[in-house]
Amino acid sequence: MKSLITFASISIFATIVTSQNSTYKRGLTDHFIQFLNLNKNYYPYNFNRTEFFGGSFGGKDNDTQPINKVPVVFVHGAADMVIGEEWANDGFRYDIEYFLQNGYTKAELYGSMWGFADLAGEYNLKHDTEYVIAIRRFLEAVLDYTGAAKIDVISHSMGVALSRAAIKGGKYLLRDIGYINLKPINKNVRTYIGIAGLSYGALVCTEAFYYDNFLGCNKFNGYYPGVLDKYNKVVNVSEFLNNLNKDKTKEGDQAYAILSLFDSPKTYNDKYNSAFPTMDMAFIFNSSEYDHVGVRDKTQEFQLRLLNSYHPSEIQETEFMFMTKSQGPKNVQDDEENEEEKQGNFLE
Numbered sequence: 001m002k003s004l005i006t007f008a009s010i011s012i013f014a015t016i017v018t019s020q021n022s023t024y025k026r027g028l029t030d031h032f033i034q035f036l037n038l039n040k041n042y043y044p045y046n047f048n049r050t051e052f053f054g055g056s057f058g059g060k061d062n063d064t065q066p067i068n069k070v071p072v073v074f075v076h077g078a079a080d081m082v083i084g085e086e087w088a089n090d091g092f093r094y095d096i097e098y099f100l101q102n103g104y105t106k107a108e109l110y111g112s113m114w115g116f117a118d119l120a121g122e123y124n125l126k127h128d129t130e131y132v133i134a135i136r137r138f139l140e141a142v143l144d145y146t147g148a149a150k151i152d153v154i155s156h157s158m159g160v161a162l163s164r165a166a167i168k169g170g171k172y173l174l175r176d177i178g179y180i181n182l183k184p185i186n187k188n189v190r191t192y193i194g195i196a197g198l199s200y201g202a203l204v205c206t207e208a209f210y211y212d213n214f215l216g217c218n219k220f221n222g223y224y225p226g227v228l229d230k231y232n233k234v235v236n237v238s239e240f241l242n243n244l245n246k247d248k249t250k251e252g253d254q255a256y257a258i259l260s261l262f263d264s265p266k267t268y269n270d271k272y273n274s275a276f277p278t279m280d281m282a283f284i285f286n287s288s289e290y291d292h293v294g295v296r297d298k299t300q301e302f303q304l305r306l307l308n309s310y311h312p313s314e315i316q317e318t319e320f321m322f323m324t325k326s327q328g329p330k331n332v333q334d335d336e337e338n339e340e341e342k343q344g345n346f347l348e
């Protein structure tokens with residue numbers, strides 16, 4: 001069932017954002033590093049990313065340390081880190097700290113940085129196949145290392161489209177190599193949560209200044225959102241995003257979007273940009289503290305519930321406000337075959 005839900009009340013899910021907890025150590029454990037070093041599928045990627053303070057997280061201390069939970073892999077956004085130390089590169093630091101305080105161990109929480117935390121170059125970042133593959137191999141490494149049948153994946157911002165691509169697979173152009181085909185690994189993902197993603201591009205990319213000056217706006221693998229044709233239909237969306245949205249492979253057994261009305265969430269035709277066609281539900285926050293990073297950093301308790309104890313029937317109308325069909329997003333304009341199915345599924 002696909003539906004959109006708005007949070008009428010924010011207090012229920014407000015979580016304690018703790019300060020740096022020095023009892024955990026950043027980076028991958030030596031045990032995990034040793035495992036990676038022995039496997040040629042993994043070691044070329046340098047998943048430890050020790051050149052950055054917050055470049056990675058996760059791993060067991062030794063062979064006997066148990067893994068009792070479905071391991072979680074975090075995929076951060078553009079120019080961010082997995083677990084940095086300040087606003088610009090906190091990544092999933094607050095998630096990791098909250099999860100550690102609520103029953104998870106470092107052996108059950110994983111992340112490895114993609115990119116270079118280059119904030120100045122953020123607008124030039126595009127959905128490069130190198131990033132998709134690095135994220136894909138890290139998901140595989142965690143499955144392989146932990147022996148888990150399934151992992152959970154939580155992503156933010158640009159990490160949403162990249163991780164959706166890594167999980168769904170498909171045909172991607174790898175520079176100097178040519179097109180490569182990745183098989184889907186969605187059967188190995190239990191719950192997928194995409195927070196504040198940009199599934200349909202960035203409207204700003206239609207402005208000549210941005211389109212001409214920033215690689216991130218390109219029509220091949222950038223955020224180009226397309227244009228409205230004379231029928232008000234969106235055409236010429238970035239090929240990467242368009243292919244991703246056309247691919248019906250669901251990102252996990254459950255797939256959820258979390259977004260905020262205070263994170264410029266709309267694209268053409270009033271459509272929610274952080275929703276994605278294969279999701280089961282979108283959870284929409286409607287309060288100013290949930291901005292582009294707030295909607296990631298202040299929703300840990302809810303994320304944990306989505307992963308471990310959530311059932312749609314538990315949703316109380318006192319906690320959530322259901323979107324009506326008229327308030328819901330318009331359908332994917334460039335994906336007409338999906339249209340009827342989707343319209344029928346929005347909760348009234």
Ligand SMILES: *[C@@H]1O[C@H](CO)[C@@H](O)[C@H](O)[C@H]1NC(C)=O
Pocket residue numbers: 026027028030033048050
């Ligand atoms: C991996 O990163 C951690 C944290 O920065 C560091 O302590 C450790 O020495 C690194 N391991 C290797 C093999 O580089």
Ligand SMILES: *[C@@H]1O[C@H](CO)[C@@H](O)[C@H](O)[C@H]1NC(C)=O
Pocket residue numbers: 061062063064065
């Ligand atoms: C393995 O690691 C766990 C978790 O750190 C620890 O409690 C345990 O004592 C270690 N076992 C051995 C044999 O070192």
Ligand SMILES: *[C@@H]1O[C@H](CO)[C@@H](O)[C@H](O)[C@H]1NC(C)=O
Pocket residue numbers: 018021022023024100101102
């Ligand atoms: C820091 O995290 C550890 C591991 O989860 C926890 O046991 C400890 O209580 C936390 N300390 C503080 C001050 O929050």
Ligand SMILES: *[C@@H]1O[C@H](CO)[C@@H](O)[C@H](O)[C@H]1NC(C)=O
Pocket residue numbers: 227228229235236
């Ligand atoms: C979409 O792109 C094609 C090929 O570049 C172009 O011919 C067409 O005019 C574009 N459509 C719109 C509405 O701009």
Ligand SMILES: *[C@@H]1O[C@H](CO)[C@@H](O)[C@H](O)[C@H]1NC(C)=O
Pocket residue numbers: 006261286321327
């Ligand atoms: C968001 O909250 C504002 C203020 O409470 C309210 O007026 C508005 O209707 C809400 N938006 C939605 C889509 O629920």
